[in-house]
Structures are given as C-alpha cells and as structure tokens.
Amino acid sequence: xxxxxxxxxxxxxxxxxxxxxxxxxxxxxxxxxxxxxxxxxxxxxxxxxxxxxxxxxxxxxxxxxxxxxxxxxxxxxxxxxxxxxxxxxxxxxxxxxxxxxxxxxxxxxxxxxxxxxxxxxxxxxxxxxxxxxxxxxxxxxxxxxxxxxxxxxxxxxxxxxxxxxxxxxxxxxxxxxxxxxxxxxxxxxxxxxxxxxxxxxxxxxxxxxxxxxxxxxxxxxxxxxxxxxxxxxxxxxxxxxxxxxxxxxxxxxxxxxxxxxxxxxxxxxxxxxxxxxxxxxxxxxxxxxxxxxxxx
Amino acid sequence: xxxxxxxxxxxxxxxxxxxxxxxxxxxxxxxxxxxxxxxxxxxxxxxxxxxxxxxxxxxxxxxxxxxxxxxxxxxxxxxxxxxxxxxxxxxxxxxxxxxxxxxxxxxxxxxxxxxxxxxxxxxxxxxxxxxxxxxxxxxxxxxxxxxxxxxxxxxxxxxxxxxxxxxxxxxxxxxxxxxxxxxxxxxxxxxxxxxxxxxxxxxxxxxxxxxxxxxxxxxxxxxxxxxxxxxxxxxxxxxxxxxxxxxxxxxxxxxxxxxxxxxxxxxxxxxxxxxxxxxxxxxxxxxxxxxxxxxxxxxxxxxxxxxxxxxxxxxxxxxxxxxxxxxxxxxxxxxxxxxxxxxxxxxxxxxxxxxxxxxxxxxxxxxxxxxxxxxxxxxxxxxxxxxxxxxxxxxxxxxxxxxxxxxxxxxxxxxxxxxxxxxxxxxxxxxxxxxxxxxxxxxxxxxxxxxxxxxxxxxxxxxxxxxxxxxxxxxxxxxxxxxxxxxxxxxxxxxxxxxxxxxxxxxxxxxxxxxxxxxx
Numbered sequence: 165x166x167x168x169x170x171x172x173x174x175x176x177x178x179x180x181x182x183x184x185x186x187x188x189x190x191x192x193x194x195x196x197x198x199x200x201x202x203x204x205x206x207x208x209x210x211x212x213x214x215x216x217x218x219x220x221x222x223x224x225x226x227x228x229x230x231x232x233x234x235x236x237x238x239x240x241x242x243x244x245x246x247x248x249x250x251x252x253x254x255x256x257x258x259x260x261x262x263x264x265x266x267x268x269x270x271x272x273x274x275x276x277x278x279x280x281x282x283x284x285x286x287x288x289x290x291x292x293x294x295x296x297x298x299x300x301x302x303x304x305x306x307x308x309x310x311x312x313x314x315x316x317x318x319x320x321x322x323x324x325x326x327x328x329x330x331x332x333x334x335x336x337x338x339x340x341x342x343x344x345x346x347x348x349x350x351x352x353x354x355x356x357x358x359x360x361x362x363x364x365x366x367x368x369x370x371x372x373x374x375x376x377x378x379x380x381x382x383x384x385x386x387x388x389x390x391x392x393x394x395x396x397x398x399x400x401x402x403x404x405x406x407x408x409x410x411x412x413x414x415x416x417x418x419x420x421x422x423x424x425x426x427x428x429x430x431x432x433x434x435x436x437x438x439x440x441x442x443x444x445x446x447x448x449x450x451x452x453x454x455x456x457x458x459x460x
Numbered sequence: 461x462x463x464x465x466x467x468x469x470x471x472x473x474x475x476x477x478x479x480x481x482x483x484x485x486x487x488x489x490x491x492x493x494x495x496x497x498x499x500x501x502x503x504x505x506x507x508x509x510x511x512x513x514x515x516x517x518x519x520x521x522x523x524x525x526x527x528x529x530x531x532x533x534x535x536x537x538x539x540x541x542x543x544x545x546x547x548x549x550x551x552x553x554x555x556x557x558x559x560x561x562x563x564x565x566x567x568x569x570x571x572x573x574x575x576x577x578x579x580x581x582x583x584x585x586x587x588x589x590x591x592x593x594x595x596x597x598x599x600x601x602x603x604x605x606x607x608x609x610x611x612x613x614x615x616x617x618x619x620x621x622x623x624x625x626x627x628x629x630x631x632x633x634x635x636x637x638x639x640x641x642x643x644x645x646x647x648x649x650x651x652x653x654x655x656x657x658x659x660x661x662x663x664x665x666x667x668x669x670x671x672x673x674x675x676x677x678x679x680x681x682x683x684x685x686x687x688x689x690x691x692x693x694x695x696x697x698x699x700x701x702x703x704x705x706x707x708x709x710x711x712x713x714x715x716x717x718x719x720x721x722x723x724x725x726x727x728x729x730x731x732x733x734x735x736x737x738x739x740x741x742x743x744x745x746x747x748x749x750x751x752x753x754x755x756x757x758x759x760x761x762x763x764x765x766x767x768x769x770x771x772x773x774x775x776x777x778x779x780x781x782x783x784x785x786x787x788x789x790x791x792x793x794x795x796x797x798x799x800x801x802x803x804x805x806x807x808x809x810x811x812x813x814x815x816x817x818x819x820x821x822x823x824x825x826x827x828x829x830x831x832x833x834x835x836x837x838x839x840x841x842x843x844x845x846x847x848x849x850x851x852x853x854x855x856x857x858x859x860x861x862x863x864x865x866x867x868x869x870x871x872x873x874x875x876x877x878x879x880x881x882x883x884x885x886x887x888x889x890x891x892x893x894x895x896x897x898x899x900x901x902x903x904x905x906x907x908x909x910x911x912x913x914x915x916x917x918x919x920x921x922x923x924x925x926x927x928x929x930x931x932x933x934x935x936x937x938x939x940x941x942x943x944x945x946x947x948x949x950x951x952x953x954x955x956x957x958x959x960x961x962x963x964x965x966x967x968x969x970x971x972x973x974x975x976x977x978x979x980x
Contacts, residue, residue: 337881340958341879341881341958342879342958344911344942344957344959346880347946347955347956348954350947351947356955361942408953409955411880412882414881
C-alpha cells in the first residue's frame with residue numbers, strides 16, 4: 165500500500181508547535197471549507213489523547229501540553245477534484261529541534277527532516293535570533309548531508325511552508341496594519357488575515373532587523389519556487405457584534421488576554437498551509453517518479 | 461344429256477336473277493337507311509337547315525336531238541325531273557347547259573315542284589355540234605365554289621357527246637394542264653363534300669371525262685332502277701358525313717384554374733373548378749369514367765363526378781379535389797415540403813349518336829385537350845414562427861436579464877477610510893453617488909488613504925437595482941499593485957490592506973444650506 169506523505173513540523177518553541185497542532189484540531193472542527201473536509205487523528209493512543217487534551221486546553225485558553233517527538237498524527241481529507249471527490253491523507257510529525265539550539269542535532273532529527281516529504285517551519289518572534297539562526301544552519305546542513313544526491317541545486321528539495329505564528333500578537337498586528345498587509349475575511353466571521361502573497365513581506369519586515377533573517381536563510385537552503393510563506397494564528401482575535409473585527413478596540417488594550425469577552429479561539433490560516441504543502445509534496449513526488457522512469 | 465346442262469343453265473340464271481333482286485332489295489334498304497340516318501342525324505344535330513347543292517350539266521348540243529336514238533334531250537330532262545323529285549325544297553339547284561360553251565340557267569332553291577326548276581330550259585337541244593366538256597365542268601366547279609353554305613355539292617353530267625371543242629379552247633384535248641388545274645380546284649372543295657356523277661347517253665360519249673377532274677365520279681347508271689334516289693341518298697350521306705367530319709377530331713377542351721391557384725397548392729384538401737367545353741358544334745358528348753391521375757404519387761385527386769354530359773358547344777364545370785398529405789409537423793425551425801406533380805384527366809368518350817357516326821364511316825378521334833396540368837406548392841412543416849418568436853423572446857429576456865442583473869445600483873451613503881486601529885474621527889470621508897466612484901479621482905479624495913480605491917455597488921438579483929453590498933477594490937499603492945477586492949455590508953466596516961473602510965449607508969450628503977449653517 166502506498167505510504168502517505170510525511171510532513172515534518174519544525175521550528176519555533178515546543179509550546180508554539182504544540183499550540184499549532186492543537187489549533188489544527190480546532191480548525192478541522194470548523195467543518196467543511198473551500199479546501200474540503202479535513203480531520204486529524206493520532207497515530208497512537210498517546211497522540212490521540214494528547215490531541216484531545218491540547219485542543220481542549222487551547223479552547224479554554226489554558227497552557228497547551230507539549231507534544232513529544234514520538235507522536236505522529238494523520239490528517240485525512242476529502243477534497244473535491246475535477247469530477248469527483250477524492251480522499252487523501254498525510255502524516256504530520258513534530259520534530260523536536262531543541263528550540264533550535266546551537267548544539268549539534270542528533271542524527272535521527274536530521275534524518276527525520278531529510279526523509280520528510282515536506283516541511284513546515286514555524287517562526288516566532290522573541291526567540292534568541294542568533295541562536296535560532298545557528299540552529300537553522302546546523303539543522304539544514306545535517307539534513308543536506310543526509311539527503312545526499314537528492315539535493316537540487318545544492319539545496320534541500322523539500323517543499324517548505326514558513327509560517328509566522330505570531331499574527332495574533334498585537335505588535336505583529338500593528339506591523340501588519342502599518343505595512344498595509346492586513347485584510348479581513350469577506351464573509352462569515354470577519355477575522356483579520358494576511359494574504360499568503362503578503363506573508364513574505366510581513367516576515368521580512370519582522371525579521372529583517374534581527375539576526376535571524378528567515379527569508380534570506382531559507383533562500384540559501386531551499387529551492388525558491390518550493391517555498392511558501394504564511395501568517396497564522398492559533399488563537400485568533402476577539403470579534404465584536406455581528407462577528408466583526410474591531411482593531412481599535414483590540415489595540416486599545418495591552419494584550420489580547422486582557423479582552424474580557426474573548427470568544428473561543430478561532431484559528432486563522434492554520435490548516436491551509438499544510439494542505440498546500442501537502443499538495444506540493446504530492447506534485448513533487450509525482451514529478452520525481454516520472455523523472456526516475458526516464459533514461460538519462 | 462342435253463337437258464341436264466340446260467337445267468343447270470336455267471338454275472344458274474334463276475339464281476343470278478334472285479341474287480340480283482336480293483341485291484337490289486338490299487341496296488334499296490341501304491339507301492333508305494342512309495337517307496333516314498342522314499335526316500335523323502341532321503335533325504338531331506340541329507343541322508336540318510343544312511342543304512345540298514346539285515349542279516346539273518345538261519348537254520344541249522345538236523347530237524342530243526338525234527332522231528335515230530330518240531330524243532335524248534327529252535330523256536335527259538326526264539332523268540333530271542326524276543332526280544329533282546327526291547330532293548328537298550331547300551336544296552339548291554344549278555342547271556348549266558352547254559355545247560361549245562356553258563351557259564348557266566336556273567340557280568337557286570328547288571322549291572316545291574321539280575318542274576319549277578326546269579322551267580327555263582330550252583325546248584330542244586339547239587346547241588352547236590361542238591361540245592366542250594372541259595368548259596362545262598369548269599363552270600360547274602365555279603358554281604360549287606360560289607356556294608359556301610352547301611354542306612355537300614353533287615355534279616351531274618348528262619351528255620351524249622365526245623369532247624369536241626372549238627379551236628383555241630382552253631381544253632383542246634381530254635387532258636392537259638388546264639384539266640390538272642380543274643382537278644386541283646375540285647380537290648380544294650374538300651374530299652367527300654364534292655360528289656360527281658355522269659350519265660353517258662351514248663355508249664361512246666366522253667361523259668367519263670368527269671373522272672379526270674373528280675376521280676371518284678360514278679356512272680349515274682340511269683338504266684338501273686332507283687338511280688335518282690341513289691344520287692340523292694349519296695349526296696345526303698356526303699352531307700351528313702361532311703357535317704360529322706367536323707366532329708371527327710371533335711375534342712373536349714379542359715380549362716384549368718389560373719396559375720395562381722395551381723401554383724399554390726396547400727397541404728390537405730384543395731378544391732378547384734375545372735371547366736370542360738365541348739367544342740363539337742353538333743354532337744353531344746358524354747365522358748364516362750372520369751379519372752384524375754397524379755404523377756409521383758405525393759397526392760391524390762378525384763373529380764366531383766365520374767360522368768359528364770356535354771351539350772354541343774357548351775361547357776360544364778366540375779370540382780376537382782386534390783388531397784396532399786404533406787407529412788407530419790416537424791419540430792425543426794424550418795422543414796419545407798414541396799409538391800411538383802402533373803394532374804392528368806382521362807375518360808372514355810361516348811355520344812348518343814355514336815352508332816350513327818360509325819354507320820357513316822366517320823372515324824372519330826375524340827380526346828381531351830389540355831388534359832394535363834402541372835400543380836405546384838410548398839408547405840412549411842416546421843415551426844419557424846414559434847422558433848422565431850421563441851428566439852426573439854429569449855434574446856429579449858437575456859438582454860433584459862443582462863441589463864437588470866448586470867447594472868450596478870446607484871451608490872448611497874458615506875464611506876470613511878483610514879488606518880485600521882485608528883479612531884474613525886481621523887478617517888477621511890466621501891459621499892457616494894453615481895454607480896461607480898474612484899478615489900482619488902474626479903475631485904474626490906479620502907484623507908489618509910494611501911492608495912487607490914474603486915467603489916461600486918453589488919446587489920441581489922431583481923428588477924429594481926437595490927444597493928446591497930459595497931464592493932471596494934483597494935490597492936495600497938498608486939500603481940495598483942496588491943489590489944484586493946472586498947465587500948462591505950451596510951453600516952459596517954471592512955479592512956483591506958490595513959485600511960479600514962466604513963460604510964454608513966443611511967447618511968445622506970449634506971445640502972448647501974446645511975453646509976453654510978455648519979460653517980457659521
């Protein structure tokens with residue numbers, strides 16, 4: 165039986181990765197979306213239990229328990245194709261990169277990165293930028309060594325989604341407003357959003373002044389046309405009446421936690437990046453199969 | 461031995477005598493029948509007023525007064541008198557006496573008594589010894605030519621003489637060019653209408669020269685009984701035959717309706733009149749088993765009657781029904797079925813006088829003239845009108861829907877815009893009007909709006925355009941890049957590229973008075 169693609173989730177803190185995974189569970193509970201009907205389940209009872217606990221904690225705005233490297237989740241999807249509905253699935257694994265420390269990674273971590281079909285890299289503000297940069301360089305170097313001949317133009321061949329997970333931070337929101345990147349969902353819950361085409365601009369703006377210039381590093385280590393940028397939020401923003409978003413009211417307080425009428429978290433742009441990277445991985449593997457079948 | 465041949469001879473003679481008698485009786489019966497037939501036909505054909513013309517050529521040369529043979533002149537007069545006795549009073553009689561030259565005597569209707577016709581004749585044959593038969597026959601032909609009303613003309617030449625013309629005569633011999641001309645003139649009068657008889661009172665007379673002019677001329681055989689009656693009957697026969705000869709090619713002509721009718725045959729039942737005209741002047745004609753055939757078989761035709769009786773020179777009209785089942789209706793926009801067939805009328809001819817016609821030996825060639833006629837027509841089995849109307853309606857409806865549903869509604873209210881998260885008091889504002897506005901542009905601008913915006917209205921489908929949502933296309937840069945289209949509900953706001961747009965749909969633009977008051 166054909167093995168589902170594997171997507172490795174790395175970068176950011178353990179808490180950020182756990183929050184992101186829990187947000188995926190909440191996003192799937194929203195019901196069908198334009199990208200189809202999606203569902204996430206643990207590949208082990210431990211992973212399943214964690215998913216239930218973590219999503220409940222995120223929903224209650226409590227600290228999310230940390231996911232471990234041994235946990236794997238499978239995401240199922242029912243997507244509309246040209247003439248019929250098709251089923252698809254991929255595995256999601258959180259790779260513990262020890263908060264991108266500068267210490268050398270153990271070999272299994274680099275192997276996990278190298279053997280993944282696609283990668284999701286989380287970016288958080290406030291980390292030690294220098295340490296994060298070093299960790300990125302070391303990990304990618306190890307992974308490139310592990311990939312060996314699979315490198316493309318001396319770069320990692322993986323499709324990569326770089327996600328700025330701090331969109332719900334007020335300073336990031338202010339940054340998005342000032343940079344004219346903030347938009348609003350046209351219908352339904354009028355949550356603010358950053359269009360994918362603007363996410364790179366936001367990330368550049370956020371990281372340019374730090375030592376961890378993510379877009380520049382990613383460009384050095386990954387194939388440019390296989391990289392996409394996204395801005396996401398695991399918790400979302402509070403909405404006022406008519407499910408509208410009021411930035412004046414939100415920016416008038418010191419932090420979202422001070423908002424008294426927070427509704428349950430409404431994840432923003434959490435599921436869409438991994439679905440997109442999954443499709444990119446499928447296209448990539450299909451192309452690789454076709455290429456292998458040809459004579460040099 | 462001797463008696464046996466004598467007995468046989470006597471038997472043969474008796475048989476011949478009996479046969480001759482029987483022949484005579486049969487001839488008499490035939491003559492009587494012919495006379496009756498002619499009379500009957502003429503009366504029936506309403507041609508009883510037709511008359512014959514008898515031209516007598518009486519030799520008055522000196523030889524007719526020969527004592528040795530008896531008075532031949534008186535004998536000739538007797539023959540004429542006997543013959544005249546069988547004629548009808550309406551018949552014309554011309555008596556031409558001749559010796560070296562002809563002289564026309566009496567000319568006109570016979571009248572009631574034959575003697576009246578003979579009144580002007582000379583008492584005796586006092587002519588010269590010279591006899592010019594050519595001139596005499598020439599004169600007789602001239603007399604026949606002059607009478608156009610006679611249905612038949614009979615020439616009777618009574619002479620005992622040889623053709624002995626004077627010098628410098630046109631007919632110096634018994635034949636020649638002038639005789640040929642004479643024969644041509646006789647032929648021109650019409651075969652069957654000109655009869656000729658000759659009675660040679662001497663055995664060596666040239667009476668038979670009449671046959672040089674009229675080859676069918678018969679010996680008058682004045683010695684046989686019934687000669688006069690036979691001449692008149694033969695003339696009557698000729699007269700009837702000449703009348704019926706006109707009918708021999710008698711036709712019934714068919715007159716069809718005008719082309720506008722026959723070229724516009726419609727699907728289904730077509731009824732049109734057809735006129736049959738009997739062109740015969742005397743014979744009523746009946747057409748039996750009247751049938752109409754249609755070539756091609758696309759249609760069927762039948763007359764309103766299968767028997768038609770046509771009086772002479774009269775016409776009758778029957779209705780002809782043409783059934784054309786063009787076919788079932790088609791759902792196609794256009795399906796034209798055409799018909800291009802020939803109608804032909806046939807029938808069997810009959811006449812109440814057919815037996816009489818045949819007894820006179822007249823061969824008939826009756827037929828229908830113009831019995832065939834083309835008919836044409838076309839019919840539309842499709843529904844071009846429905847399709848046309850349907851297509852027109854579809855176009856109109858489509859255009860109406862396009863106009864109704866594509867037309868943008870008029871903009872109303874006020875639009876404020878400013879940086880998201882800032883106080884709306886710092887927002888710039890613009891009053892909405894028209895169906896589309898561009899900001900900045902046309903004197904409008906929104907303070908603190910960094911890029912360009914195009915504002916239009918959207919609406920729910922309906923007859924009257926009602927502003928439902930505001931469609932804002934905003935680009936944060938002047939060059940139009942990073943353009944985002946978003947919709948804003950009434951009295952609500954939307955954030956596009958970091959700019960918050962607030963639409964106050966219920967706020968009307970201030971008029972000039974309010975503006976002045978607010979400035980005071």
